[in-house]
Amino acid sequence: MPAGVFKEKYEELMGLLRYPIHWAALAAGTALLLALPLLIGPYYTSLAVTLAVFTVGAIGLNMLTGLAGQISLAQGALMGVGAYATVFIAAALHTNIIAAILPAAILTALVSTLLGLPSFRLKGYYLAMASIAAQMILEYIFSVIDPDQYTPVPVDMKTLGPISLAQTTTQYYIILGCAAIAALAAANIGRSAIGRAMKAVRDNDVAAEIIGIDVARVKALAFALAGFFAGLAGGLYALTVTGIDWTAFTLDTSIEYLAMVLVGGPGRIVWGSLLGAMLIRTGWSMLEASLSDTLTMMGLGILASASKYIVLGALVAAFLVLEPEGLIGILRRVKEYLRLWPYSY
Template structure:
């Protein structure tokens, strides 16, 4: 669309230029600038160094809320980008996208908890795993399409959370929340200690932490003849920071927050049960802890941008063109020699992979998972975001997510007092207390309906038109 309107003097002389993502240096620069600004956001809040300084000289800082908000938008944008692949390009409706996000989140958490994988391994593995599960539910697409496929994904939306909740309860904690280990990148182990002790004698290990911005991770492993010992961490002055029971044979990670709290010498003490023979291994690793402050932002936002670029790239490739041909007319695509089933499965795989990646990032970002998050409501929300943003445009996913997030974060709280001031008086059957909860589905539904009727191609399409209008200004055509 906008591609056909270019600044004068820019011509394609080679085919590669024609399919290039960014045609001019200006476009490239704009992109890097936007990315750079995005990365600056946490630094500009009051918790960041620049923001604190700006605030001290009375200029003011960005609201801290923005960091969390942008992180969430970035995560959802990945998920919706996946949905875009399936719905926007391949034309298959999915009502179960949230469930796939749930698979990603839970598989990442389980891999980190049960297998002890670090998060940078668990996240891509979880995404791949979700992709494979997505293939499984994509198989009905071989027999049916359109509405029937929507039904298959609806079934997935109910079956997947049920499986996570009941049969997999030992792994997922079922209805209870699942704590996700902190996202860490561990470096050298700068101290090792191991001791074999008998007859219930306590043993202590003192260590001095290196003064650095890194956190320290204390990993304690025990093997004991009876009940595993309890371990406590205390400071030099004798103040006990925490006491925790251990599980034998497991890598017990303790004391992240405490160690980061600024003291320099810590004492780790194991207190065994009476007459127990045990062996204690303590390792202290230096690590970057991404759950601290806004560090996770610097994982999520670049990954989201990367996935956006990947999606944009796929679309201009052979695979992407096959997707679009299936959407536009599957029978014609088949006649042209495109293996429709195979490409449909690929679309399912990619879309679930994106959802899984979003879920895995979500898991490590929030630190606590609950199955109630990944319900049909969220799936519908994803669909709405896509339609509002513009299905079939790479930018559509980002725009839709941003629109809906801003709607619920800013518009609803702003609208509430206004509506509260006159609506209950005007329509006496409306209860002011109920208004707050009711406003979000109402506005949400209205937004979808209005976009479907007035601008079914979404915000991204509008944006393209605006861009063209800007470029050809002052002429109308």
């Protein structure tokens, strides 16, 4: 009788749910997530909705940055492409938003591939340069098609058959479902042949080329995937708002996305992105909501808005220099420490 859990097949070793504790965590997590809107009230539910939306976008960027080793500063604008495309497609075809999200995400993937096209054959930072140009050009296009900074998302589009999705709670369940599917897909892409090819390109592109990986194709694919997830996030975002304002998709949004990935944990596609989005997006808005009033009353209103930039920027730089694995790396060390406690190794 073996003492412990032994894996005999490759499938068992590579499974997402390997140990009993994984199954228990899945059951408990699912139950918790389903019951969440009842437990935390409407304000925190809306925060959770935003968190889910931005996690999807961060997952896309994490595949590009963490797996393929490229940085992109266009994730915010691509999310905007997804949001606008969703609304316009839904309006043109007289369908609901949910039906329009998938075509919009595919369209976004095409746009991102097209804009990244010049840089796929080049090394290192060239994709970053192309993405900056893409971000600025897309911002300009948004400002042309949406000069009022308000493209309404009609309530009668926010339906799924007979169900209305105007309520935060119903939005929560729909978006949670979409985010869960997206996360599962991303996790599977990460551990499939495509994911391994991306990692090879990240670690040494010359060596990757030699073992027969088409580096340009893998980079293009990674950028397209990042675009697809950004488009998906944009579509889900359109579902949550009453009107789309393109100033939500500026260079700052892209930088925030990059910050989520780098602080959360590059390469840990799902959990790293979730942690990053939790800290950078949700954590920040909660902190801001509680602090900015006090600071403004003390006459330090500037500090309240400036501190966001200073703290975020310092976090990104500090994590890159001191903890390249991100928050998830810290968590893993804590977990190891607790597992081995009271021994040090």
